[in-house]
Amino acid sequence: MSKRSLAVLAVFLGGLNTASAQEWQWHGFLSQGMIQADKSNFINQSGKPSIALTELGINGAKQLSPNFRLAGQVVYLDGGNRYPSGLKLDYLFLDWALLNQLDWQLNAYVGRFKNQHWIHSSTRDVPLTRPSIVLPQSVYFDPFRDIAVSSDGLALKSSIDTSFGNFALNWSLGATPLSEQQTKLLLGDRVDGRSRQKYVHQASAFWQPEMSHWTFGVSLLDSEFSYRDASAELFYDADFMVQRFMLNAQYHRERWQLASELFQERMDIRGFIAPEFAIAQFGQGGYVQGIYQLSADLRIHAMADYFVANKDDRRGKQLMAMTQGEIPDYFGFQHSLSVGVSRDLAPRVRVQLEHHWVHGAARLAPVVVPDLITNRHSHWQLWALQLMYWF
């Protein structure tokens, strides 16, 4: 859906206002931090401490009639090299309550909606909702943020309560406009052509057994992209396909909680390097994250994250051999351990600090033509400090 279509939708919905409508509800968040990733281009090329850790957002929602609701959010993000920075229309959609019964709810969302299929996908930019400042890159790969966070199209969400527990079912079909900056993040600084997401089709199911502290989930993703080369450049027209199958589990106790997501992802590339070039590989990854509440306002967390770009080449040896040693083996994987602490300084004010130890460079942008100059080390570290406020 184009920006013009979204504007027309907004004007149309403004006209739906009825006497039964309620007032606008407003919420927002402001956060600023400091971050450093030495020996890698994760934040910047220099590896020096940076203030490129800004996340601001404001959202509004209005009940237009008993079954229709309008919601929108604008964010300003600066994450350095992690994702395209700037002002973004995060979501703007019409929410239609198709079924609203005590044991069964079904909603349809039309417009730009958030990805509701993974544990943190719908609020990955909202600092107060995240267990850590930097999410596990195996699943929440930052250079893919703009593609994975929202889509323009149609989504359905249903919740069903049965004697076996609660089932939440999600389905969505749409596409995300890709900016020039996003294209360079994915493909490399030297590309001059344009990329386009043809579609992204997703489905997920979450099950919380009755009287259980566990929640289990499964999600599927199928997406295609195209690249059309600019005249007089090194690269060729290309088609990319990404498919992901993911399982997740969450466990909640009064003072601690665990979450894990495990996936296998297929990536096909046709063209780009040469007209006849074709490659298909299966990546695998996942993380386990734990949070412990030390007191009402103090919590600690720890995380182990694992990712291999090719499950048949877990140590990157084939990658290095295939490129005659030009791409080092550590670009074939990325594993990390992290610890952190967060403290509530006042109601709706929190400070968070964390440290990551990382081995590998497979989740550093650009993906297809990696940055071999900055990322000359197989081991690197990251620390981040963030202050946040929300209302």
Next chain:
Amino acid sequence: MFKYLLFFIVCFFTAPVQAVQVIAHPSIELHHLSPAQLRALFSMRQTQWPDGSAVRVFVLSSDHPLHQNFCKEQLRMFPYQLDNIWNRLSFSGIGSRPQQVATEQELIELVQSTPGGIGYRAGNANDTGVRIIEIR
């Protein structure tokens, strides 16, 4: 003797748990809800009553002892889980947060005066013209 000693120890060291009643506006035609239905209402998934009127949820702050007892006793979840759900709804656009009030008395008055209102109160409170909903 041992039984009495054990009873004394349990009584002495166990913090008193305040019973919680679910209350609604007198016009609500429901007398009981299942825990799952109550969770759907307080998770802000269920936004209409069976007669089609809008649900208005009122809560105390997450650190209020009555709210904590309500979450654990009636919703069978922890307060932070409810906070996480509300944050996810309000920052991804698919739902709204409930209205938070400062005191139990204010909560009761709002439920009493707001059509479609639902909330909770201490189980030993006097009858204040609200519908008491049994959870079973």
